[in-house]
Amino acid sequence: MLQNVSTVCLRVTNDCNIKCKYCFVTxxxxxxxxxxxxxxxxxxxxRLCADREKSTIKSKGHVNILFHGGEPTLLGLKEVERxxxxxxxxxxxxxxxxxxxxxxxxxDWAHLFVQYGMTIGVSxxxxxxxxxxxxxxxxxxxxxxxxxxxxxxxxxALMIMTQKSIKRFFYNAMIFHKKYGVNxxxxxxxxxxxxxxxxxxxxxxxxxxxxxxxxxxxxxxxKKKIIECxxxxxxxxxxxxILFEKIDYKNNFGSFICGPKFCAGGNSxxxxxxxxxxxxxxxxxxxxxYNIGNVNINKDLFGITSMQQxxxxxLEWISLLEEKECDMCFAQDTCYYSCxxxxxxxxxxxxxxxxxxxxxxxxxxxxxxxxxxxxxxSYAQMLNKEYQIFEDRNxxxxxxxxxxxxxxxxxxxxxxxxxxxxxxxxxxxxxxSKAIFF
Numbered sequence: 243m244l245q246n247v248s249t250v251c252l253r254v255t256n257d258c259n260i261k262c263k264y265c266f267v268t269x270x271x272x273x274x275x276x277x278x279x280x281x282x283x284x285x286x287x288x289r290l291c292a293d294r295e296k297s298t299i300k301s302k303g304h305v306n307i308l309f310h311g312g313e314p315t316l317l318g319l320k321e322v323e324r325x326x327x328x329x330x331x332x333x334x335x336x337x338x339x340x341x342x343x344x345x346x347x348x349x350d351w352a353h354l355f356v357q358y359g360m361t362i363g364v365s366x367x368x369x370x371x372x373x374x375x376x377x378x379x380x381x382x383x384x385x386x387x388x389x390x391x392x393x394x395x396x397x398x399a400l401m402i403m404t405q406k407s408i409k410r411f412f413y414n415a416m417i418f419h420k421k422y423g424v425n426x427x428x429x430x431x432x433x434x435x436x437x438x439x440x441x442x443x444x445x446x447x448x449x450x451x452x453x454x455x456x457x458x459x460x461x462x463x464x465k466k467k468i469i470e471c472x473x474x475x476x477x478x479x480x481x482x483x484i485l486f487e488k489i490d491y492k493n494n495f496g497s498f499i500c501g502p503k504f505c506a507g508g509n510s511x512x513x514x515x516x517x518x519x520x521x522x523x524x525x526x527x528x529x530x531x532y533n534i535g536n537v538n539i540n541k542d543l544f545g546i547t548s549m550q551q552x553x554x555x556x557l558e559w560i561s562l563l564e565e566k567e568c569d570m571c572f573a574q575d576t577c578y579y580s581c582x583x584x585x586x587x588x589x590x591x592x593x594x595x596x597x598x599x600x601x602x603x604x605x606x607x608x609x610x611x612x613x614x615x616x617x618x619x620s621y622a623q624m625l626n627k628e629y630q631i632f633e634d635r636n637x638x639x640x641x642x643x644x645x646x647x648x649x650x651x652x653x654x655x656x657x658x659x660x661x662x663x664x665x666x667x668x669x670x671x672x673x674x675s676k677a678i679f680f
Contacts, residue, residue, distance in 0.1 A: 244293040244512065244520075245545065248306060250286070251513035251524045252325075254278040255312040260343055260378040262365075264402055264432045266584070267312065267527055277317055278516040283325050286514055286537040291332045293545070304335040310513075310524060315346040319354060326358055341365060341400070343377070344386040352393040362390065362397035367407045368414035376404065391422050398471075399427040405443055408453035415458075419469050428471040429454045431598060433584045447601025455606055463616060466624040476576050480610045481621060483575040505559070505582055508534055508552035522552060525583035532583070555582070562592045571600075573607035 256273035329336045341363040367373050390397050399418045418424040431445045458470045468474040508522035518537040526532040534548035580595045
């Protein structure tokens with residue numbers, strides 16, 4: 243069942259000390275005091291270890307454990323460390339991360355993060371208390387951020403975009419980036435799963451495009467840095483669709499768990515509830531039909547039943563994409579379609595959020611195509627990437643590398659079997675790019 247799993251979202255509790263109005267864990271009052279027991283966690287790791295022996299994964303000693311909730315720090319520092327130590331005893335190359343609202347973070351937690359090299363995700367919609375009115379009113383998170391910075395902890399910020407918070411998105415993202423050293427934030431648009439309990443309308447694709455994508459791209463062209471994860475993933479997909487070559491990017495902002503063609507839920511990614519229930523994804527909260535087992539019950543020895551459930555869900559989704567002719571859309575190579583768990587929870591069936599997803603990705607793809615030469619050039623500068631294109635064309639980009647205080651661009655011109663090397667400037671690079679790519 244777990245032989246292909248590389249990332250476990252460990253929901254150590256659904257309890258939380260703040261009540262965010264947009265959280266997909268509803269009715270949190272039911273979970274006050276709920277905690278995952280060490281026995282349940284031990285069963286998970288033992289099961290994962292046993293199933294991994296059946297796997298074709300090359301690095302069988304590697305697994306990512308993401309402490310999640312609710313608020314995972316409610317489990318307690320000593321118990322979290324106990325979980326970590328047991329994992330390390332079974333998986334020597336295990337990695338650990340945590341998604342936290344910061345409220346309980348102090349120097350002791352920071353020391354734990356440093357000791358085990360943990361990557362921290364901070365759930366914040368902005369720096370000021372007014373940015374977090376849907377999270378915790380009147381709470382100052384600045385001191386908590388200073389603790390992370392003081393201990394040089396690698397952390398990122400998860401920002402939920404509403405019609406209010408998106409107005410200050412870029413300002414807040416730049417504060418995270420410049421003042422606290424955050425490489426990139428992740429801007430997720432809000433999913434109003436319970437509309438009657440939510441005080442802001444959902445964003446449209448146009449609002450997301452203008453409020454997040456455009457300011458991030460303008461900064462990217464100016465500074466050769468990408469400060470938002472989804473945008474980085476979009477650019478990778480876009481450039482891959484042109485070059486037909488996987489890009490090795492230095493700053494791995496996104497794990498691509500939420501892939502554009504095949505959801506990783508239930509395959510390389512699973513979520514484990516406090517009682518040991520295994521879900522295809524944590525966003526299936528409350529939908530028991532998407533449980534694929536329990537770590538304490540070892541009935542599905544070969545994973546056949548769980549795989550049938552996963553394939554059934556994926557085939558239903560693929561049928562919808564075929565019906566909507568998504569594979570014929572000009573934006574299909576960069577679009578991720580929709581989040582399957584959220585649309586099923588919200589609408590009770592698979593649908594495409596056309597007013598958000600389609601509108602946004604069509605605008606993004608049009609923008610990228612209109613600026614394609616500049617995008618390729620800027621991304622190459624950012625990564626110092628060596629591109630090698632093997633096609634029967636007159637020109638081949640061979641190398642893009644920094645030299646002194648400026649960039650040197652070289653290309654080779656095919657003259658029978660002789661190679662002529664020429665140094666070129668940015669203007670010539672763009673001209674050659676047109677000859678190669680379009």
